[in-house]
Amino acid sequence: MEAEHHHQTSNAGGIIGGLYVKVMTDDQMELLRQQISVYATICQQLVEMHKAVTIQQDLAGLRLGNLYCDPLMACSGHKITARQRWTPTPLQLQVLERIFDEGNGTPSKQKIKDITIELGQHGQISETNVYNWFQNRRARSKRKQLTPALNVVEPEVETEVEVESPKEKKTRAEGFQVQPYEKSSPHRIKDMYIQSPDIEPLTGNIPIMMLK
Amino acid sequence: MEAEHHHQTSNAGGIIGGLYVKVMTDDQMELLRQQISVYATICQQLVEMHKAVTIQQDLAGLRLGNLYCDPLMACSGHKITARQRWTPTPLQLQVLERIFDEGNGTPSKQKIKDITIELGQHGQISETNVYNWFQNRRARSKRKQLTPALNVVEPEVETEVEVESPKEKKTRAEGFQVQPYEKSSPHRIKDMYIQSPDIEPLTGNIPIMMLK
DNA sequence: CCTGTATGAATGAAAG
DNA sequence: CTTTCATTCATACAGG
Numbered sequence: 001m002e003a004e005h006h007h008q009t010s011n012a013g014g015i016i017g018g019l020y021v022k023v024m025t026d027d028q029m030e031l032l033r034q035q036i037s038v039y040a041t042i043c044q045q046l047v048e049m050h051k052a053v054t055i056q057q058d059l060a061g062l063r064l065g066n067l068y069c070d071p072l073m074a075c076s077g078h079k080i081t082a083r084q085r086w087t088p089t090p091l092q093l094q095v096l097e098r099i100f101d102e103g104n105g106t107p108s109k110q111k112i113k114d115i116t117i118e119l120g121q122h123g124q125i126s127e128t129n130v131y132n133w134f135q136n137r138r139a140r141s142k143r144k145q146l147t148p149a150l151n152v153v154e155p156e157v158e159t160e161v162e163v164e165s166p167k168e169k170k171t172r173a174e175g176f177q178v179q180p181y182e183k184s185s186p187h188r189i190k191d192m193y194i195q196s197p198d199i200e201p202l203t204g205n206i207p208i209m210m211l212k
Numbered sequence: 213m214e215a216e217h218h219h220q221t222s223n224a225g226g227i228i229g230g231l232y233v234k235v236m237t238d239d240q241m242e243l244l245r246q247q248i249s250v251y252a253t254i255c256q257q258l259v260e261m262h263k264a265v266t267i268q269q270d271l272a273g274l275r276l277g278n279l280y281c282d283p284l285m286a287c288s289g290h291k292i293t294a295r296q297r298w299t300p301t302p303l304q305l306q307v308l309e310r311i312f313d314e315g316n317g318t319p320s321k322q323k324i325k326d327i328t329i330e331l332g333q334h335g336q337i338s339e340t341n342v343y344n345w346f347q348n349r350r351a352r353s354k355r356k357q358l359t360p361a362l363n364v365v366e367p368e369v370e371t372e373v374e375v376e377s378p379k380e381k382k383t384r385a386e387g388f389q390v391q392p393y394e395k396s397s398p399h400r401i402k403d404m405y406i407q408s409p410d411i412e413p414l415t416g417n418i419p420i421m422m423l424k
Numbered sequence: 425c426c427t428g429t430a431t432g433a434a435t436g437a438a439a440g
Numbered sequence: 441c442t443t444t445c446a447t448t449c450a451t452a453c454a455g456g
Binding site: 296297299318321347350351354355 | 443444445446447450451452
Binding site: 084085087135138139142143 | 441442443446447448
């Protein structure tokens with residue numbers, strides 16, 4: 001940062017103790033140390049986030065944070081508005097997706113039971129939930145598959161529904177959006193939750209001191 | 213990574229060019245460089261993840277990212293635009309409304325296909341869009357019908373009473389959809405996608421070379 | 425710029 | 441299994 005004295009000395013190297021070595025001024029060394037420190041800190045925080053996301057998340061109960069929130073209400077002796085609909089925790093979802101991918105495409109009765117028990121470790125869940133999940137997953141997966149052909153504007157298709165008012169006005173660009181439902185393999189994607197508020201200032205502009 | 217000779221020389225420092233400096237062997241320097249490089253890489257990737265997350269903000273729901281755009285936009289070096297959502301052009305809307313009114317309560321798959329193709333003449337659209345549109349149209353149409361009153365919404369209701377006041381206005385029901393989304397909220401949960409396969413082994417055990 | 429509302433999309437559950 | 445319904449999330453857009 002400072003010590004702008006006059007150490008434009010020998011940044012090259014020299015023989016000390018009979019060995020050729022690079023030398024650094026204290027400033028450089030300090031800068032380096034700081035640099036590493038910064039990275040270490042950032043990495044630690046990010047890793048923290050990652051862990052929090054990957055591992056926990058369910059201890060906080062179902063992730064219905066917005067309605068069934070505060071346990072406070074529960075303490076008031078009032079009836080806790082139970083959740084209406086099950087929602088898999090990120091962790092559960094991860095497991096489910098994995099199982100789904102594994103190809104054991106046929107979730108047998110027993111299989112369902114096992115999965116349910118396993119997922120029960122990460123949050124409230126029932127066999128029905130699991131069953132439905134697979135049911136839906138399969139169905140939707142299939143449908144998306146059948147949506148490869150996207151209209152490419154066929155001029156000859158002129159049905160009578162061409163009712164258009166002259167006052168028609170093309171407000172905005174109605175034509176750019178990624179349409180295709182599912183990429184070939186969405187399994188490459190993982191989902192995680194970040195709850196650490198400390199990473200906010202992360203901008204990607206981590207200054208790095210080039211060594212040499 | 214060698215020179216395992218005997219350079220336990222002067223790791224301390226020395227006077228070179230009239231300035232006291234720390235010295236390092238090439239091995240140390242190399243190690244250091246690697247260390248920083250590792251951090252830099254990891255941080256970059258993590259930052260990437262974080263950015264991806266910040267952009268496609270998702271609060272509570274765990275939207276399985278099946279259509280969230282991909283690296284496409286990234287390569288152009290352009291801003292990673294958030295996912296766009298389809299919006300029917302006035303013309304398309306007109307047609308959709310007309311079809312809906314026609315009473316064909318259940319747009320079959322084939323019907324959907326036809327409609328999609330037809331509407332494709334007036335702008336980008338997919339079968340899914342059409343499907344969703346009818347789905348929503350039906351659901352909302354029904355709801356408004358069944359909503360003679362407007363609820364007063366008591367946060368501590370015991371049942372999901374849909375009590376509603378005779379609000380003539382055709383607005384939606386229960387105006388109690390909290391959107392606890394604040395930039396300062398510590399509950400900021402988002403889901404992010406890890407597309408970089410290199411981060412896998414993230415365990416928090418990032419070896420760090422202490423600079424003493 | 426912030427807030428509320430309309431509406432496209434995602435998805436658990438249930439009906440067919 | 442396939443289709444439909446219900447509920448919720450997220451975002452585009454209009455007002456203040």
